[in-house]
Amino acid sequence: MRVSTFVFTFILGILVQFNIANSAMAQSQQIFPSTITSSEQGLLQQLTTAKLKQTSTLVEQLSGNDNIALLPLYQTLLEGKLYYVKATGQLLHSEKTSSGERLNHDVFTAAAVTGLDKKSIKKIRVNNSLRKQLRTVIAKATLLGSDVNLRLSAATAILNDVNNGNIALIKQAKTSETNSDIIDLLDVAIAIHTLDNEIDETTLIATIDSLSGSVQPAARNQLVAVRDNQDKAQYNEAVQNAAAAALQTIDKEIEFYAFIEKLFFGLSLGSVLLLAAIGLAITFGVMGVINMAHGEMIMLGAYTTYVIQLIMPNFIEYSLWFAVPAAFLVSASVGVLIQKTVIRHLHGRPLETLLATFGISLILQQTVRTIFSPLNRQVVSPEWMSGSLAINPVFSLTYNRLYIIAFALLVFMALLFILKKTNLGLHVRAVSQNRDMAKSMGIKTERVDAMTFGLGSGVAGVAGVALSQLTNVGPNLGQSYIIDSFMVVVFGGVGNLLGTLIAAFSLGVTNKFLEPLTGAVLANILVLIFIILFIQKRPKGLFPQKGRAAE
Amino acid sequence: MKISNLAHRETWQRDQVWPYLQPKEPIIDISKNMLLYVEDLSVSFDGFKALNNLNLYIEAGELRCLIGANGAGKTTLMDVITGKTTPDAGSVYFGQTHNLLDKSEPEIAQLGIGRKFQKPTVFEAQTVFQNLELSLKTNKGIWYSLFTQLSKGEIGRIKEVLNTIGLYNARNQLAGALSHGQKQWLEIGMLLASEPQLLLIDEPVAGMTAQETERTAELLTSLAGDHTVVVVEHDMEFVRSIARTVTVLHQGSVLAEGSMDQVQNNPDVIEVYLGEEA
Amino acid sequence: MSSLLSKAAAFRFSEGGVAMFVGVLFVTTLLAAAANLLLPPESPLHVSTYTITLLGKYLCYALLALAVDIVWGYCGILSLGHCAFFALGGYGMGMYLMRQIGDRGVYGNPELPDFMVFLNWDSIPWYWQGMDQFWFAMIIVLAIPAILAFVFGWLAFRSKVTGVYLSIMTQALTYALMLAFFRNEMGFGGNNGLTDFKDILGFNLQSDRTRVSLFVITATLLALAYVCSQFIMRSKLGRIVVAIRDSESRSRFIGYKTESYKVWLFVYSSLLAAAAGALYVPQVGIINPGEFSPLNSIEVVVWVAVGGRGTLYGAVIGAILVNYAKTRFTAIMPEAWLFALGALFVWVTVFLPKGIAGFCEEKYAAFKQRKGFNQEVTS
Amino acid sequence: ADTIKVGVLHSLSGTMAISETTLKDTVLMMIEEQNKKGGLLGMQLEPVVVDPASNWPLFAEKTRELLTQEQVDVIFGCWTSVSRKSALPVLEELNGLMFYPVQYEGEESSNNVFYTGAAPNQQAIPAVDYLMNDLEVQRWVLAGTDYVYPRTTNKILESYLIAKGVAPEDIMVNYTPFGHSDWQSIVADVKKFGGAGKKTAVVSTINGDANVPFYKELANQGISAEDIPVIAFSVGEEELSGIDAKPLVGHLAAWNYFQSVESDANDEFIEQWKSFTKDPKRVTNDPMEATYIGFNMWAKAVEKAGTADVDAVKAAMIGMQTPNLTGGVAVMNKNHHLSKPVVIGEIQQDGQFEVVWETEELVVGDAWSNYLDGSKDLISDWTAPINCGNYNEKTKTCSGQ
Amino acid sequence: MITFNNINQLYGGTQILWDLNLHIKPGECTCIMGRNGVGKTTLLKSLMGLLPINSGEILFEGQSIENMDAEQRAYMGIGYVPQGRDIFPLLTVEENLRIGLPCRKDKAKKVPERIFELFPVLKDMLHRRGGDLSGGQQQQLAIARALVIEPKVLILDEPNEGIQPNIVKQIGDVILKLNEEDGLTVILIEQKLGFARRVGKEFRLMEKGRIVASDKMENLTEELIKQHLSV
Numbered sequence A: 001m002r003v004s005t006f007v008f009t010f011i012l013g014i015l016v017q018f019n020i021a022n023s024a025m026a027q028s029q030q031i032f033p034s035t036i037t038s039s040e041q042g043l044l045q046q047l048t049t050a051k052l053k054q055t056s057t058l059v060e061q062l063s064g065n066d067n068i069a070l071l072p073l074y075q076t077l078l079e080g081k082l083y084y085v086k087a088t089g090q091l092l093h094s095e096k097t098s099s100g101e102r103l104n105h106d107v108f109t110a111a112a113v114t115g116l117d118k119k120s121i122k123k124i125r126v127n128n129s130l131r132k133q134l135r136t137v138i139a140k141a142t143l144l145g146s147d148v149n150l151r152l153s154a155a156t157a158i159l160n161d162v163n164n165g166n167i168a169l170i171k172q173a174k175t176s177e178t179n180s181d182i183i184d185l186l187d188v189a190i191a192i193h194t195l196d197n198e199i200d201e202t203t204l205i206a207t208i209d210s211l212s213g214s215v216q217p218a219a220r221n222q223l224v225a226v227r228d229n230q231d232k233a234q235y236n237e238a239v240q241n242a243a244a245a246a247l248q249t250i251d252k253e254i255e256f257y258a259f260i261e262k263l264f265f266g267l268s269l270g271s272v273l274l275l276a277a278i279g280l281a282i283t284f285g286v287m288g289v290i291n292m293a294h295g296e297m298i299m300l301g302a303y304t305t306y307v308i309q310l311i312m313p314n315f316i317e318y319s320l321w322f323a324v325p326a327a328f329l330v331s332a333s334v335g336v337l338i339q340k341t342v343i344r345h346l347h348g349r350p351l352e353t354l355l356a357t358f359g360i361s362l363i364l365q366q367t368v369r370t371i372f373s374p375l376n377r378q379v380v381s382p383e384w385m386s387g388s389l390a391i392n393p394v395f396s397l398t399y400n401r402l403y404i405i406a407f408a409l410l411v412f413m414a415l416l417f418i419l420k421k422t423n424l425g426l427h428v429r430a431v432s433q434n435r436d437m438a439k440s441m442g443i444k445t446e447r448v449d450a451m452t453f454g455l456g457s458g459v460a461g462v463a464g465v466a467l468s469q470l471t472n473v474g475p476n477l478g479q480s481y482i483i484d485s486f487m488v489v490v491f492g493g494v495g496n497l498l499g500t501l502i503a504a505f506s507l508g509v510t511n512k513f514l515e516p517l518t519g520a521v522l523a524n525i526l527v528l529i530f531i532i533l534f535i536q537k538r539p540k541g542l543f544p545q546k547g548r549a550a551e
Numbered sequence B: 001m002k003i004s005n006l007a008h009r010e011t012w013q014r015d016q017v018w019p020y021l022q023p024k025e026p027i028i029d030i031s032k033n034m035l036l037y038v039e040d041l042s043v044s045f046d047g048f049k050a051l052n053n054l055n056l057y058i059e060a061g062e063l064r065c066l067i068g069a070n071g072a073g074k075t076t077l078m079d080v081i082t083g084k085t086t087p088d089a090g091s092v093y094f095g096q097t098h099n100l101l102d103k104s105e106p107e108i109a110q111l112g113i114g115r116k117f118q119k120p121t122v123f124e125a126q127t128v129f130q131n132l133e134l135s136l137k138t139n140k141g142i143w144y145s146l147f148t149q150l151s152k153g154e155i156g157r158i159k160e161v162l163n164t165i166g167l168y169n170a171r172n173q174l175a176g177a178l179s180h181g182q183k184q185w186l187e188i189g190m191l192l193a194s195e196p197q198l199l200l201i202d203e204p205v206a207g208m209t210a211q212e213t214e215r216t217a218e219l220l221t222s223l224a225g226d227h228t229v230v231v232v233e234h235d236m237e238f239v240r241s242i243a244r245t246v247t248v249l250h251q252g253s254v255l256a257e258g259s260m261d262q263v264q265n266n267p268d269v270i271e272v273y274l275g276e277e278a
Numbered sequence C: 001m002s003s004l005l006s007k008a009a010a011f012r013f014s015e016g017g018v019a020m021f022v023g024v025l026f027v028t029t030l031l032a033a034a035a036n037l038l039l040p041p042e043s044p045l046h047v048s049t050y051t052i053t054l055l056g057k058y059l060c061y062a063l064l065a066l067a068v069d070i071v072w073g074y075c076g077i078l079s080l081g082h083c084a085f086f087a088l089g090g091y092g093m094g095m096y097l098m099r100q101i102g103d104r105g106v107y108g109n110p111e112l113p114d115f116m117v118f119l120n121w122d123s124i125p126w127y128w129q130g131m132d133q134f135w136f137a138m139i140i141v142l143a144i145p146a147i148l149a150f151v152f153g154w155l156a157f158r159s160k161v162t163g164v165y166l167s168i169m170t171q172a173l174t175y176a177l178m179l180a181f182f183r184n185e186m187g188f189g190g191n192n193g194l195t196d197f198k199d200i201l202g203f204n205l206q207s208d209r210t211r212v213s214l215f216v217i218t219a220t221l222l223a224l225a226y227v228c229s230q231f232i233m234r235s236k237l238g239r240i241v242v243a244i245r246d247s248e249s250r251s252r253f254i255g256y257k258t259e260s261y262k263v264w265l266f267v268y269s270s271l272l273a274a275a276a277g278a279l280y281v282p283q284v285g286i287i288n289p290g291e292f293s294p295l296n297s298i299e300v301v302v303w304v305a306v307g308g309r310g311t312l313y314g315a316v317i318g319a320i321l322v323n324y325a326k327t328r329f330t331a332i333m334p335e336a337w338l339f340a341l342g343a344l345f346v347w348v349t350v351f352l353p354k355g356i357a358g359f360c361e362e363k364y365a366a367f368k369q370r371k372g373f374n375q376e377v378t379s
Numbered sequence D: 001a002d003t004i005k006v007g008v009l010h011s012l013s014g015t016m017a018i019s020e021t022t023l024k025d026t027v028l029m030m031i032e033e034q035n036k037k038g039g040l041l042g043m044q045l046e047p048v049v050v051d052p053a054s055n056w057p058l059f060a061e062k063t064r065e066l067l068t069q070e071q072v073d074v075i076f077g078c079w080t081s082v083s084r085k086s087a088l089p090v091l092e093e094l095n096g097l098m099f100y101p102v103q104y105e106g107e108e109s110s111n112n113v114f115y116t117g118a119a120p121n122q123q124a125i126p127a128v129d130y131l132m133n134d135l136e137v138q139r140w141v142l143a144g145t146d147y148v149y150p151r152t153t154n155k156i157l158e159s160y161l162i163a164k165g166v167a168p169e170d171i172m173v174n175y176t177p178f179g180h181s182d183w184q185s186i187v188a189d190v191k192k193f194g195g196a197g198k199k200t201a202v203v204s205t206i207n208g209d210a211n212v213p214f215y216k217e218l219a220n221q222g223i224s225a226e227d228i229p230v231i232a233f234s235v236g237e238e239e240l241s242g243i244d245a246k247p248l249v250g251h252l253a254a255w256n257y258f259q260s261v262e263s264d265a266n267d268e269f270i271e272q273w274k275s276f277t278k279d280p281k282r283v284t285n286d287p288m289e290a291t292y293i294g295f296n297m298w299a300k301a302v303e304k305a306g307t308a309d310v311d312a313v314k315a316a317m318i319g320m321q322t323p324n325l326t327g328g329v330a331v332m333n334k335n336h337h338l339s340k341p342v343v344i345g346e347i348q349q350d351g352q353f354e355v356v357w358e359t360e361e362l363v364v365g366d367a368w369s370n371y372l373d374g375s376k377d378l379i380s381d382w383t384a385p386i387n388c389g390n391y392n393e394k395t396k397t398c399s400g401q
Numbered sequence E: 001m002i003t004f005n006n007i008n009q010l011y012g013g014t015q016i017l018w019d020l021n022l023h024i025k026p027g028e029c030t031c032i033m034g035r036n037g038v039g040k041t042t043l044l045k046s047l048m049g050l051l052p053i054n055s056g057e058i059l060f061e062g063q064s065i066e067n068m069d070a071e072q073r074a075y076m077g078i079g080y081v082p083q084g085r086d087i088f089p090l091l092t093v094e095e096n097l098r099i100g101l102p103c104r105k106d107k108a109k110k111v112p113e114r115i116f117e118l119f120p121v122l123k124d125m126l127h128r129r130g131g132d133l134s135g136g137q138q139q140q141l142a143i144a145r146a147l148v149i150e151p152k153v154l155i156l157d158e159p160n161e162g163i164q165p166n167i168v169k170q171i172g173d174v175i176l177k178l179n180e181e182d183g184l185t186v187i188l189i190e191q192k193l194g195f196a197r198r199v200g201k202e203f204r205l206m207e208k209g210r211i212v213a214s215d216k217m218e219n220l221t222e223e224l225i226k227q228h229l230s231v
């Protein structure tokens, strides 16, 4: 216990440090200065009084001149941070810091504006269509810019909206572009434009061929349009056949990626199952405690993540690094507590642990409800966990899932190591097999029990951190995983860690391959039935404990 | 079965009025005077050969001793005969007709093969009396068990067994509370109560005093003849006192077979099993 | 000598016990029924219809607990999915009651239940055929759970699925059923389930008379099930079952086909559960897939444990007590009742390992010993 | 009696506690407020809170308990349809009175229930209209949790969309189980469906806990509100307060009320709520407004009737008007449903909604959808001479009676 | 070395040990004998701390240990070979042996070679699960396992049960060697007279939970045997 208090204070100390550093960083953010024509100035003034529907026309007019100087305005508006001072009409970039105070800057001069209260400024509202419009405007303005990432997103954005108005810009961009990814995109854009406007058959066919390797949805849609078009004479049979052939190639490729994608989905579902089940594989699989409160250990881990984020609001990006050990400690201590107060009295009565831990799970849930309210709590995903790694337009891997797969494997390895290679592991197994004999061999059974249960619970807590990134953090979090966890452990073979791993992944993958065929509900049911039938074939799971002793 | 008895059966005992409710006596064809055929039996566990091309024939009414080094495969052999372990190859026949390999444990038991385990196994949560009651030789069907009552004869039989195994005073004790040796006795008792044709007895005298050992020896000798008995034991004195034919197993196959004297003087047996002095 | 048998560990309940149990049950039932029907509502002794329905519900739960106890307490088969049979029985009855509504539903369709009209079904699905006949519905009520229990049991016990593996599989079973019944395509009303029943066998379900009758019928059935189970458990079959619980392999080696015994018992138990479910539905007025929820089944196990497993009356007491506690707690301390309930479970398992029944028996035995009632068994 | 008893039938534990506890608190707050004003008819209001624990049969049991044991005069309660359906027969048998404050699938009108939440025509249809007209959506994903509300709503929407000329292959319907947490495949499908070059939107009737992982997955797979907006009917401020709203910005919800609506009544209500819960961060939501309206209407009806007697109050309720929180008035119609405004809002970073569209006038709640075969001809009218919840205008009969 | 003073022990309601007094001399090999069910195993379990005693005192090297946990007693140097072997069935033979290492004074990390010299079979079986071994092999493993903790006293409960004759002899040699060469104190429960006579220096006869005779092994007369051991 003393160790854990120490670690806690230590973490807290660090958190405070970083908090300070981070808010300092936020302040130093810059907004570009600029100069603006007077006609634009007039439009800008109208912005403050315009209704939402008019805003869009104003933006259109503003963007007519392609004035790069207005970029900060668009950007601020897009982020929903554009405000104006009611009295003067001055446009502000206004942002709330996590401590609740508002920082106001002039949009164009970036000069700080102070002395304004909540009532004296008003937000300029944006909606989806406006945002979309702004993005296109920004794309146009940045397509020739110097920032590669901006250019890339601009090129991607423009792909969905190639028209005679911007084709010149696209072509110009292509001549000066050096980045090959962007060039590819621009090529596709030009090809789309060509398909739409060209009438020469050979050019059309050549363009179609050039698109046949591209899995860009825009390109595909254009090809579909060509193939199915009845009206335009230039799309004669040859052209349409070429389009159909190109589509076939594309579809084959898409299908391939769809397969890989499904596999990835399956693995990632599997990793979630693994994380949820792995603590149970210890408390239940190794110690034989039918721990119905396992789900609540996961829940505690998730809530710990929430609390950590509360403590360090400016440091969300790194919060998970603290949450993992903290969740481990919290869940482990609760686990040890449960072990010392309840489970200890239930040696040799495994089925009864089910009842007691069921009671404990009710208590824990209600405790959390009382402390944190029954509402879900908000756990923020750090930036590096959001978004996806785009391999191509039809196949991308979401970062959070990638990290979670890696994390699950890591936790798994660590546990495997502890159980197989350390004395603790050996002692745990000995105690679970023959308590009296273990005692006679000098093993401190009580301590081993507490540590094992703590370990299993702690790992569940760690799983909670990961799950907080995927789903709700609420009092019912645990319940939704408990059945799956048991299913995984049993399917894999009780007491076999490797079995748990394989069971989790195979169930995940099976589920994800079934889902498109049957729908999510039926897929779930089928997997359950599959497990039930499978157990008939192998009554002790995938990896049964073999040998005489198992009988 | 006496005639009068039969009549009594048909009219008075409800469960036995209908022939289909009577326990069917399995017919064991021992016309060749052989009860058990074990041929070319091989068993392996993860590549380890516990039994290796084993051949063994047991005559009806025989008392056979099976000895052999630790790990020679004696218990495994019994496991195969009673249906607990499925062999890789070979055949096991009970009489001329019953292939034991395609039968389940209860079927084999109902055929009349009883077994005592090396490590005593009894129903720990039931009393000694109930342990014996459950092992009685009767119909083992569900509906029968639901409506049956212990008959006078059966109670007498249980008492008799209780006396034989010296646990009469402990009859109301839970079997789980018996000492190791007492459990051994109880298990032998259960075997007696079930009156099997073939008794497979794994190390009956382990943990018994010299006198108890003697008593066991007498008991087994008296059983032979009506029953066929196969005994595994490491206690050479005991083996000597009961043995007519002795089979020595080694590394899963038969090393030697013959009378006690022959076996005892077999140099191979001395080397791998008995040690010089025995 | 045979009286000696009744001394056996698991069969401590004396002959008088059955009579006592049935007696107490009947007296209470009849008194409550009479107090409801005969006494005017103002009378202080009047038992309200609310109480009657509540009691009826408890008795259904008691029957369910009995079913669980029989497989768990006596045979060691810890079923975490017994509510599947309960709910299936309930659905059978629910279907019958649905068909009884006839054209009194909101859409006035004489044939289709409301939810089917609602989802544009044009005819009644085949598995709803015949459910308007009471006798047929009752056959279905018992047959479907029994068949399910048989198939599941046969598969599982034959392949020697035991212990927690079996428990988790039963859980998977009920979970799968829950998901399936949640599906609207199944034609059982999806999440809303079956509700808004009007009458049963022509009797208005809302009338006090019908309620009281249902209550009395439940009590009778519980008594019947109790006597029947007691008979089974005290027969040799009961002892074999306990033997299987303690050492299945030993039982096999003395010639018992343990899988058949287990299947038999499992089916018997599922029948009790189904009957409980069928009686439950008209009394509470709704059946919905939530009844399949694995947590419900676990709760039933907890009732049995609290009452004392391995004793029939323990299961009954446990079910009634825990549910009564639930009713009280949810009313008097709505925010904290889960604490109380959770603590109760923990406390009972740790301090009363044999449940309330076990505790009482121990005390009773000690009391008898003190009083010098030493009844040595003579044989 | 010297008090008027008000039953509160909301789950305080189990899966529904997350939503329903708030409503329990709302009722308690309203009661406290009313008592400060001197109660009703000179009597204090006494709340009777019970916990049906998200267990449907318990709703029936607790309703009976409230009506017969506690003898309450009115019940505020239920969230899910199934809980209402469970309580309904008891209410009708014992002639109780219940106010149901949640948006639901319609297709019901009981003499003993007043429905103060939205019927499908007060939420779903306007929402689709908005998407179609303002956002020019051409392809539709109807995603819902597999239970009655989404099924019905989607059914209504499907026939509505087809009536509006949308091709069936431009509609994708998907159902998931309760609490579904792995949305990878479905979101990928939506992405594919939306990648076909036509403006696509998701109409979400996804319930409860399943929303968080759904939106997270949308964001992670790079689907933004500008590409494929999601309009939800079950996501309100309360739900958003438990979500990191960053990835949701721009997605939509259709309700009859948002906390961000600017009106004096609303400001006051929010203030009151925050001080009642002693939590300055507590948010308000649509079902709370429905509870607010229901409670005030009931109070007014009691005063008008001069008694808390159920029949008298029921009669007094019809035609009753009380201010709602969006600055207008709510009217109770003959079919026991309200007339309400419909507002559509975009989710903001702070978990609030920004109103982007609202109906010009009040929409009358329709108990029986005009877009379902079975219910086209049904109306509900609880005044003489019809006095029926499901009156068939064609056959001129009241079915089920 | 070990002294039992007035030990009483009950299982639930039934008393097994009655005012039992026993003294074990250091460096001796003491044989405890008695019929089935007289309480020999119970006595050893009480010594090991696996069964609580109801009254009385147990002294180990002068220190009273009746309140200590079994694990402490193991650390103090009591090595236990139980009746029925109690191998950890799912651990490999090697792991079964390694369990005891932390108890050793020298904190060795590996199972000492000596063990395999005494029981060569185990060497070949290091990686097989303990539970798979034949009964006799398990028994040898159990003895080896107890020796790993380097005990000062070795207590053996019917160590020859189910062991082939030549190994029985070996075990006898091992016990003699440990006892005579290393000076290890040995307490042995043995039913087979021959073996007891060969390795035992002292004997104690038990009946109904009491020690009824104790003396040097030479003095174990036929009469005593008849009186206390025969049925």
Ligand SMILES: Nc1ncnc2c1ncn2[C@@H]1O[C@H](COP(=O)(O)OP(=O)(O)OP(=O)(O)O)[C@@H](O)[C@H]1O
Binding pocket: A547, A548, A549, B045, B046, B048, B049, B050, B068, B069, B070, B071, B072, B073, B074, B075, B076, B077, B118, E132, E133, E134, E135, E136, E137, E162
């Ligand atoms: N289930 C099993 N898995 C792996 N190995 C096994 C199994 N059963 C038996 N063995 C091995 O087979 C060999 C023979 O074992 P068995 O028990 O038959 O010997 P035994 O002759 O009865 O010996 P003992 O006299 O010591 O009891 C042993 O080496 C044992 O380790």
Ligand SMILES: Nc1ncnc2c1ncn2[C@@H]1O[C@H](COP(=O)(O)OP(=O)(O)OP(=O)(O)O)[C@@H](O)[C@H]1O
Binding pocket: B176, B177, B178, B179, B180, B181, B182, B207, E011, E012, E014, E016, E034, E035, E036, E037, E038, E039, E040, E041, E042, E043, E083
């Ligand atoms: N768990 C228990 N509960 C109740 N009584 C028990 C228990 N274990 C043993 N006994 C009783 O204690 C007595 C002594 O048992 P113990 O095992 O010590 O005998 P033992 O002398 O070692 O016999 P054996 O030579 O058969 O091993 C026996 O009569 C037995 O019935």
Ligand SMILES: [Mg+2]
Binding pocket: B074, B075, B076, B118, B202, E134, E135, E136
């Ligand atoms: Mg053997």
Ligand SMILES: [Mg+2]
Binding pocket: B179, B180, B181, E040, E041, E042, E083, E157
């Ligand atoms: Mg002993």
